[in-house]
Amino acid sequence: MFPASQIELPTGRSPRAICPALGRESLCRRDGRLKSAGSSPPVASKNVSDSGSEGRLVGVRVPRWGARAGASLVLLTMALAVVALLAALLGPRVVLGEDTWRYVLYTLSVLLSAAACLCRAAATPLERPAWALLGAGLLTWGLGNVYSLVWLRHLDTYPVLSWGDALWLAWYPLVGAALVLLLRSRISAVPRNLWFDGVVVGCATGAVYAVVVIGAYLPDDAASVRGVDLVAAFSYPAGDIVLLAMVTSVLAVHGWRLHGGWGWLVAGLAGSALIDGAYLSANASDRVLFGAWPLVAAALARAAWKAVRRVEQVEVTGWRMFAAPACCALVVLGVLLHAASGDSNPVALVLVTVSYLALMARVGLLFADVRRVQARLEAARAAADHLSRTDPLTGAANRRAFGEAFDGVRRDENCAGILLVDIDHFKQINDRYGHEAGDAVIVAVIGRMAAAVRRDDVVGRWGGEEFCVLLDAVPDAEVLGQVAEKVRTAVCGEPVPLPDGSAIDVTVSVGAVLLDHVTTLDFAISTADEQLYAAKRGGRNQVRATAL
Structure with a gap:
C-alpha cells in the first residue's frame, strides 16, 4: 500500500511534488521544463523508446482535494478488494445466489473504483474524457449490481432482459471509448x-x-x-x-511493453473479460468470482492515479x-x-x-x-x-576517382594524355577578393575545362587550385598540345564573375604529358608537374607538353 502523499499522478509526479500542501516541493512550468523550487536540478522532458527510458512529463497541477480524495478512494478500493478476496478464499462455501454479503462487497468495490476514476476526471483536465467514460462504465456496472441485489436476487428465475442488463451492457461501449481516447492521448x-x-x-x-x-x-x-x-x-x-x-x-x-498505469489498466480490463467468460461458461466457483471481481475494480482504480509516460514513437x-x-x-x-x-x-x-x-x-x-x-x-x-x-566544392572527380579512371584507361591499352592545370596568381585572388571569390573562380575554371574536352574525358580537382584532365585515345603529342591549348583558351577567354557582381580575368598554366602503356599514375603526374612549373617559370598562361 502507499500513503496519500505518494499517489502517482498522470503528470509523472506525486501529489507531494505538485501540491505544496502535500509536501515541501512545488513544481512550476517554465520554458517547457519542470523546475523544482528547491535545490534539485530541473527535470527536462525526454522521449520514450522501446527500451523503457523516461518519457515526456506534462506538468499539470492537481488540487489538494483531488489528490487526497483520489488516494483515499484507491486505498479504500484496494482494502475492500483484499477483504473480498480473503472472504472468498477463507469464508464458508455458499451457493451462488445466496451469498449476499459477498455480492455487497463486490458491488461496493466497483462503485469505489468508479468514484476513483470520476475523481481523477474532475481533479485535472488531462485525459478527462477518457477517465469520465471509464468511471461512467464502472458506475453503470455497479448500479446494475445494485438493481440485481434489490430487485432480482430474490426472484426464482431471472428475466431474459432487465434494466440491470441495460446497465451492465453499457459498460462495454463506455470502456471501449475510454480505451481509444487513452491510446490516442498517450501515443x-x-x-x-x-x-x-x-x-x-x-x-x-x-x-x-x-x-x-x-x-x-x-x-x-x-x-x-x-x-x-x-x-x-x-x-x-x-x-x-x-x-x-x-x-x-x-x-x-505498445510493442508488448507497458509503462506506468497501462499495466494496471490492461490487467483490470483483461481480468474483467476473463472473469466474465468464466462466469458465463459456468467454469468458476463463487469464490473465484467474488474474490476476483473486486481485484479488477482495484486495478482500474489504481490505473486512474498511476503515472503514465507519453510515448513519442513506439519501436519494436x-x-x-x-x-x-x-x-x-x-x-x-x-x-x-x-x-x-x-x-x-x-x-x-x-x-x-x-x-x-x-x-x-x-x-x-x-x-x-x-x-x-x-x-x-x-x-x-x-x-x-x-x-x-567527388570533390565537395566543384562536384568534379577527386584523386580517388581520377586514379580509378586512369586504371581503366590503362587496362584498355589506349594511348592517353594527362593535363595538369594550375590557376595563375590564385593566392592574390584569395587575398584581394576573399575565399568566397576564390571558390567561385575554382568552380568556374572546372566548368570551362569540362566544356573544352570530350564528355568521356575525366576532369578532376587534384588539390587546391590544381586540376587534372585525363584524355583517352590521344594519337600523338601534337594532338595533346592542341587540346591543352584549347583548355587554356577556354579558361581565360572571358572574365570570371564573382559573388559581389564584379568580374576578373583568370589565366592558367598547363603541363601536359603523353603516356605510354607502362607509365604509372604517380610518374605521369610527376612528369606533368614538371611541365606545369616549366610553364610557370616561362611566364605563366601557357602550355608545356612532353611525351613518355
Missing part, C-alpha cells in the same frame, strides 16, 4: 505493422475466447430459441470478445517483431483444427479468418518494409560512394 506515433499486429492478436484472442466460452454458454438448440433470448445470451460474450481484443491490441500497439525490434504473428498463426491453426474435429464455432471461425487476413497483410507489409529499407540502403550506399569520389 504520438504507431508504426503500421503494430496496428496490424493489434488486429491479428485481438481477433486471435477473441477466437480463443469464443471457442472456450460461447460453445459452453449458448444453448445447443439455439436455432429454436427466440431472437430476443439469443441476442441477450450473445451480448455479454460478444462484448467481452471485443473488449479482450481491444486490450490485447493495446499490448501489441528483435524477437518482438515476430512473436505476436507467430503465436497468432498457431492460434489460427488450433482453432481451425478444433473446427475440423466437428465442434464448429461460427464466431471463432469468423475471427480467425479476419486474423489470418490481417496476418497476411502484415507479412506483405513486412516484405514492403524490407524492400523499402533495402532501397534506402542502396541509395545511401550510392550517395556515399558518390561523395567518396
Whole structure:
C-alpha cells in the first residue's frame, strides 16, 4: 500500500511534488521544463523508446482535494478488494445466489473504483474524457449490481432482459471509448505493422475466447430459441470478445511493453473479460468470482492515479517483431483444427479468418518494409560512394576517382594524355577578393575545362587550385598540345564573375604529358608537374607538353 502523499499522478509526479500542501516541493512550468523550487536540478522532458527510458512529463497541477480524495478512494478500493478476496478464499462455501454479503462487497468495490476514476476526471483536465467514460462504465456496472441485489436476487428465475442488463451492457461501449481516447492521448506515433499486429492478436484472442466460452454458454438448440433470448445470451460474450481484443491490441500497439498505469489498466480490463467468460461458461466457483471481481475494480482504480509516460514513437525490434504473428498463426491453426474435429464455432471461425487476413497483410507489409529499407540502403550506399569520389566544392572527380579512371584507361591499352592545370596568381585572388571569390573562380575554371574536352574525358580537382584532365585515345603529342591549348583558351577567354557582381580575368598554366602503356599514375603526374612549373617559370598562361 502507499500513503496519500505518494499517489502517482498522470503528470509523472506525486501529489507531494505538485501540491505544496502535500509536501515541501512545488513544481512550476517554465520554458517547457519542470523546475523544482528547491535545490534539485530541473527535470527536462525526454522521449520514450522501446527500451523503457523516461518519457515526456506534462506538468499539470492537481488540487489538494483531488489528490487526497483520489488516494483515499484507491486505498479504500484496494482494502475492500483484499477483504473480498480473503472472504472468498477463507469464508464458508455458499451457493451462488445466496451469498449476499459477498455480492455487497463486490458491488461496493466497483462503485469505489468508479468514484476513483470520476475523481481523477474532475481533479485535472488531462485525459478527462477518457477517465469520465471509464468511471461512467464502472458506475453503470455497479448500479446494475445494485438493481440485481434489490430487485432480482430474490426472484426464482431471472428475466431474459432487465434494466440491470441495460446497465451492465453499457459498460462495454463506455470502456471501449475510454480505451481509444487513452491510446490516442498517450501515443504520438504507431508504426503500421503494430496496428496490424493489434488486429491479428485481438481477433486471435477473441477466437480463443469464443471457442472456450460461447460453445459452453449458448444453448445447443439455439436455432429454436427466440431472437430476443439469443441476442441477450450473445451480448455479454460478444462484448467481452471485443473488449479482450481491444486490450490485447493495446499490448501489441505498445510493442508488448507497458509503462506506468497501462499495466494496471490492461490487467483490470483483461481480468474483467476473463472473469466474465468464466462466469458465463459456468467454469468458476463463487469464490473465484467474488474474490476476483473486486481485484479488477482495484486495478482500474489504481490505473486512474498511476503515472503514465507519453510515448513519442513506439519501436519494436528483435524477437518482438515476430512473436505476436507467430503465436497468432498457431492460434489460427488450433482453432481451425478444433473446427475440423466437428465442434464448429461460427464466431471463432469468423475471427480467425479476419486474423489470418490481417496476418497476411502484415507479412506483405513486412516484405514492403524490407524492400523499402533495402532501397534506402542502396541509395545511401550510392550517395556515399558518390561523395567518396567527388570533390565537395566543384562536384568534379577527386584523386580517388581520377586514379580509378586512369586504371581503366590503362587496362584498355589506349594511348592517353594527362593535363595538369594550375590557376595563375590564385593566392592574390584569395587575398584581394576573399575565399568566397576564390571558390567561385575554382568552380568556374572546372566548368570551362569540362566544356573544352570530350564528355568521356575525366576532369578532376587534384588539390587546391590544381586540376587534372585525363584524355583517352590521344594519337600523338601534337594532338595533346592542341587540346591543352584549347583548355587554356577556354579558361581565360572571358572574365570570371564573382559573388559581389564584379568580374576578373583568370589565366592558367598547363603541363601536359603523353603516356605510354607502362607509365604509372604517380610518374605521369610527376612528369606533368614538371611541365606545369616549366610553364610557370616561362611566364605563366601557357602550355608545356612532353611525351613518355
